[in-house]
Every structure is written in structure tokens, then in C-alpha cells.
Amino acid sequence: MSAPVDPPHAKFWPRRLPRALTVPETSLWFNLEVSAARYPNKDCLIFFGRRYTYAEVLRQAEALAGWLQQHAGVRRGDRVLLYTQNCPQHVIATYAILRADAVVVPVNPMNRTEELKHYITDPEAKVAICSAELAGYMDAASAALPPAQRLQHLLVTRYADAMPAQDDPQDAPPPAMAEWLRADPPLPAGAVRWTDAIASGMAPGAHTARPDDLAVMPYTSGTTGLPKGCMHSHRTMMHNVVGGSLWSQGGADSVTLGVVPMFHITGMQYCMHTPIWGGSSVVLMPRWDRELAGRLISRHRVTHWTCVPTMVIDLLGSPNMDRFDLSSLTYLGGGGAAMPQAVAERLHERYGLLFAEGYGLTETAAPSHANPPERPKLQCLGMPFFGVDSRVVDPETLRPLPPGEVGEILIHGPQVFLGYWRKPEATEAAFVEIDGKRFFRSGDLGYTDDEGYFYITDRLKRMINASGYKVWPAEVEALLYKHPAVQEACVIATRDAYRGESVKAVIVLKDAARGQTTGADIIEWARQNMAAYKYPRVVEFVDALPKSGSGKVMWRLLQEQEDRRAQAA
Incomplete structure (x- = not known):
């Protein structure tokens, strides 16, 4: 019987940590x-x-x-x-x-x-x-x-x-608070x-x-x-x-x-x-x-x-x-969103801090993946957490995909939830069995690199199809953060008579850039810094992006507003 093959990330696992945990049998x-x-x-x-x-x-x-x-x-x-x-x-x-x-x-x-x-x-x-x-x-x-x-x-x-x-x-709290x-x-x-x-x-x-x-x-x-x-x-x-x-x-x-x-x-x-x-x-x-x-x-x-x-x-x-x-x-x-590379670099240069991104869902009791604090990668989910088997597969065939190829992230581990309350059909649809293991279907698209670190491209249903090219909004957002005038950005799809869909960026400008930076400036900068199919064709400036109670940008709300505007037009 041959010895089990270690996953690629094993050689980068922190030596101070066990690979799996012995969890207390208590409440x-x-x-x-x-x-x-x-x-x-x-x-x-x-x-x-x-x-x-x-x-x-x-x-x-x-x-x-x-x-x-x-x-x-x-x-x-x-x-x-x-x-x-x-x-x-x-x-x-x-x-x-x-x-x-x-x-x-x-x-x-x-x-x-x-x-x-x-x-x-x-x-x-x-x-x-x-x-x-x-x-x-x-x-x-x-x-x-x-x-x-x-x-x-x-x-x-x-x-x-x-x-x-x-x-x-x-x-003391601020007066309004x-x-x-x-x-x-x-x-x-x-x-x-x-x-x-x-x-x-x-x-x-x-x-x-x-x-x-x-x-x-x-x-x-x-x-x-x-x-x-x-x-x-x-x-x-x-x-x-x-x-x-x-x-x-x-x-x-x-x-x-x-x-x-x-x-x-x-x-x-x-x-x-x-x-x-x-x-x-x-x-x-x-x-x-x-x-x-x-x-x-x-x-x-x-x-x-x-x-x-x-x-x-x-x-x-x-x-x-x-x-x-x-x-x-x-x-x-x-987690909740990718840390823009430019911001992470500023944190490291000024404060000596390495931001360790992680990834998880409500269904996985927070992290299923995490970056080791000693060796984090930027714009990266990290490696599978203690005792987790995570794979990237073709969403339709469930065929395992090699490094670099985008597919759905599946998760098997001790922290995965038991199921949805009184919803057996939804629970059944959320899981798939591979090699005798029950894997949770995250609904997120991503890939692994050669070292076994995981990256997210987007939600399975959050993709812009521009003239047949697949655009992952999270990638465009990460690039926009490199613009010196951009404080926050959210990328959504907008209707395009020629391309079907096109890329729209909803942007909060830094205070110093307000009134000084135009949408045309952002588009021209993006055209010079992104692939032709990827850069935003439309830019909208707002005072603030809508956020959920957990601080995540509510991109779906912005997308729904855009869709309603398109229908009205």
C-alpha cells in the first residue's frame, strides 16, 4: 500500500502547527x-x-x-x-x-x-x-x-x-454614537x-x-x-x-x-x-x-x-x-473581500504588518482556507485550513482541475455545517460526494497555484460576459484599487448593445481627488492597465458603497439597480 501523497501546500504549512486538530469533546x-x-x-x-x-x-x-x-x-x-x-x-x-x-x-x-x-x-x-x-x-x-x-x-x-x-x-464614543x-x-x-x-x-x-x-x-x-x-x-x-x-x-x-x-x-x-x-x-x-x-x-x-x-x-x-x-x-x-494589493503593500511598508487573508462561509463556521501569517500571499485565499480537503472542479462535470484552471471550490472538513434547517432539498443540492467524502459546494469560482494556495475569481453567478470574454469583477476591482484616486470600487455588469454586457465601475473617490478626477480619467487609466475586454466602459461616482452589516460591499444591490435602469431605458 503506497503512502498518501501530500497536497502541494503541505511543504509551506507552518512548522509550528499540526496538520489536523484534536478538538475537545465539550460544549x-x-x-x-x-x-x-x-x-x-x-x-x-x-x-x-x-x-x-x-x-x-x-x-x-x-x-x-x-x-x-x-x-x-x-x-x-x-x-x-x-x-x-x-x-x-x-x-x-x-x-x-x-x-x-x-x-x-x-x-x-x-x-x-x-x-x-x-x-x-x-x-x-x-x-x-x-x-x-x-x-x-x-x-x-x-x-x-x-x-x-x-x-x-x-x-x-x-x-x-x-x-x-x-x-x-x-x-468615549463619538458624540453621535x-x-x-x-x-x-x-x-x-x-x-x-x-x-x-x-x-x-x-x-x-x-x-x-x-x-x-x-x-x-x-x-x-x-x-x-x-x-x-x-x-x-x-x-x-x-x-x-x-x-x-x-x-x-x-x-x-x-x-x-x-x-x-x-x-x-x-x-x-x-x-x-x-x-x-x-x-x-x-x-x-x-x-x-x-x-x-x-x-x-x-x-x-x-x-x-x-x-x-x-x-x-x-x-x-x-x-x-x-x-x-x-x-x-x-x-x-x-476576509469577506480581497485586500487590494496596493493597500497591503502600504500596510507592510509603513507598519511592518502582513495582512493574512482567509476564506470561509457561514456554512463552514468561518475559515475553510487561510494564509499562514508567516507566508501570506496577496489577493489569495490561502491554503486549506486544519483537516480540510478542498478541491477545484468543473462545476458541471465535477472533474478535478489542474493548477491555474478556474472551477468551483469544494470543501470537506470538520467545520462544515450539518445542513440547512428543515430544508432537505437545499441541503442535498449543497453537497456532492467524491471519493467517498461529502463535499460542500461553495458556489465560488477559483483556482490553485503550483504551491497549492487557493485564489478566488468570483461567485459562480457573478460573471460578466463581454463579447464572449469572461470578466471576473473581483479582479477588475483589485486593479482599480491601484489608481491613486480610488478609495473604494465595486464592479458590476451593464447592458451593451454591441457586446451584450460590459463592465461598469461604481467608485468612491478619495477626498483629495473629488472634483479633480473624472470618469474619463479612470477609464483611460484602466484602458492602459487592463486587458481590452476587461477595463470599465462606464464609471459612476458615489459618496459611499452600500455595505451589509458584516461590512461586505453589496454588489448585488448595485447590480439590481443597474438592471432596473436598463429595463426602464
């Missing part, structure tokens, strides 16, 4: 219990200067778990909605739900009444925990449903409940205040969740239809919690900037579960603000920052960059 809740026993007086969460020790987070989570079980009637396996921005209460509520052996259903705080109905009815949720400014939407959504489908309990918290009584100028954080809108009828639930003193029953029980059910946005619940067990989540900590060399002396939204799988893992597993401190930000981020990194000596590249681009555009001290950062990485 996510147990991670908090262990860290609180080890570091009871250490800061777990820091929120505008208010510090929560591990012992305090544990105490509040247990108290809230008791309230969920005894007052709200939450039982093992019940789904509980969690609808807030990043704040200590989001972390405490997550662990309280887990302590109660229930399932966390995180909801994007950008969702409103009509959208929320689906999040109540699909998982059959009877309890929701939300922040005060969002409570009205959740209450209205529930009231609009038939009585049997409505929420039975609504727990409401104010962000100010977790803030110091007096602002410290070094930690402070007004929003300290607001106290009326409570919906029948709702319970967070502070009252915590103070009720109800003790939870025994914690009985097992590794293969459902722990978290985030919903995917999807390209069509209503969002689908992704079923993740404690085991599938735990794999990337442990792996992420090892990969980034995190630990009890690390300080994480928690700004990626925790309703999103990346923020959930790397701003909450991974730091708590390692006993790290998390500096929480409820919303992105570049000046606040710069102050907090400097003030709290942040070491680990997982982010969306748009955040780095925005921070580097701050007029106060020279006042910020980024010298404490030892790990800077993220």
Missing part, C-alpha cells in the same frame, strides 16, 4: 467556564472603558440562563433570537443561551420588521433578546404574525447598561428589561449539551429566496475556535478588537468564541468608526484584529493616522 459554554476558572479577575470584555472580568461574564451568563429556563421556559434545543450590535450583552446572551442547552439564532441588526417575521417563524422561536433601539421592530414583526407563531418573551437591553456612568475621554448608545426608547408592552432578568437570581439547571447538539444557527443571505438557517453543532464551531487561536498565536495575553459584527460568523468566531477559548481580552465596538478604532487600538494595545479589508482601507484614509499607534498589532487578517 462552547465549557470554554467560558474554564477561562473564568483560570482567569477570574482578568478583563474579558472592555466596552467604552467599562471592564467585565471573566468571573463577571460567567456570573451574568449563568443568571440569564436561569431566567431563560425558569421564566421564559427555554428547553434543550429551543432556538432563541439574538438581535443586537456588538456589546457585552451580546456575548453574555450568547453564552447564556448555550448554558441553557439552547440554540443561538443571531439576527442581523440591519434587518427590519418585514424581514424579522421570517426569523421568528422559520426557527419557531418563542424568545428574543434584543437591544432597545431594535425592540420596536421585533415587537411589530411578532405582532403581525398569527398568534400561534408569535414570540412569547422579549428581553430588551440598553447599550448604556454596559457602559460606565461617566465617559473617559480616551475611551454616544447619543444612540445612551438612548432609552419606551419598552414594548410585556417586554422585560435585561437588568431585571439578571437581578432575578434564577439558577439554571444542569448543563447537558453534547458536542453534536445544535449550538448556533446563523442564516445565510443567499442569492435567491428567503435566508436559510445553517445548522452548526458545538463540534463544528469548536474546530475553528481552536484552529483560529493556534493559527493567529492568540492566548491569555492577547487583546482583540471586536468590531466585525458578532451576528456574522466571522465576528462570532474571532471577536467572541476564540478569544474566550484562549482567555483573551476583547475591546468591543458596536459600529465601525475609523477614528474610534484608531484610538482604541492605541489605547488598549490591541494585538489581534480580524477585519473586513474595507475597514483597513477606511482607517488608512483617516487624517489622524499619524496620531494612532498600531505598533501593538501582531496579527491582522480577515
